[in-house]
Amino acid sequence: MATAELDGRVIALFQMTPPFPLNMIFTDEQHMDSAIDSLAEYLLSNEIELPSIISLKPWAERFADSWTAKTGQSSKVIMDQGLYRLDNVNETLEKSSGKYRLAEDSDSALLEEWYVGFIGDTNMPEATPDQAAEWVARAVELQEIVLWEDNGVPVACAKRARPTQNSITVSFVYTPPEFRRKGYARTLVADFSKELLNDYQFCMLYTDMMNPTSNKIHQEVGYRKIADSAQLEFEGKGYIMKSARERLAIN
Incomplete structure (x- = not known):
């Protein structure tokens, strides 16, 4: 530093x-x-x-x-992100079926697969199986990850991260390909964010600016973009x- x-x-x-x-x-x-x-x-x-x-x-x-x-x-963009802030959840949002719950140890194997998929979708540095297992184990132990279930089947996830005195970040918002386009992630982010707002003044999250779907669903929840962020890699x-x-x- x-x-x-x-x-x-x-x-x-x-x-x-x-x-x-x-x-x-x-x-x-x-x-x-x-x-x-x-x-x-x-x-x-x-x-x-x-x-x-x-x-x-x-x-x-x-x-x-x-x-x-x-x-x-030379430099190249590896992550082009929008930084969003939420003060109030859109209460008129149409919800998908299902409910959310805290992730448990028994979900770890599934979450490790989803973590690898999330990294691939967001162009983050690759993680080894051991690194994925360690990351998931720590997050589950700290009760940071929540799942959305429909008929008892986990279909999406999200994670709380970087708490401060006034805010907290929602991250690791992921839906595997076979469950997409059903509103699961949007509903999970809405319900999860609303609960977090009971303890924090506002929520933050980053979105991939190259993913119009991600930006759209978070704005529907009530998040508003306040800045553009970028990660540049040097070659x-x-x-x-x-x-x-x-x-x-x-x-």
Whole structure:
């Protein structure tokens, strides 16, 4: 974790836990370029590999332009997301049949399959079977995952994540292909979010902007988009990083 400061003020915050992307928050956009330059110089001088970044879309793109100019590495979008906020659930929403319940240990094998499917649908980094099992086991133990059942058959899931003093995030919203187009996920998100609002002021979630269905159903629930987020991956690692450092040394 690092900060960029100007005259004793924090103008940016950076955080990265390898192999996950670098997170960037700018509190002073007027001095964003100087903060980006300072970060890039630090990464290069300390030979810290940068696989990808995630931030508000315009911030991520601005950093990528600077990084490409300094290193020669190209960037590509691997996640183009909309950030949504919910304060009240749409009470007129048409519901699907079924009900939701907490996931249990006996659901773990099914949820591991769904987790792999969710990763594939959202273009997230692949997970090994052991990683999927560990992730599901932890989430089930913490009672974070809920399932929607229709006639006793699990047909969709969702998860609570990243609680703060005022908000909580709904994630891992997934319906396997054979149960889609029946409104299960929409109904689950609505009922689950309504329950979460009993303890939090508002709910948050991310959607894939390339998936119009996902964006549509969450807006029907009552979520409204407040920002665009993007994860950008940098290509041409290793030797390009070295040549960039050499160019900086020459300059």
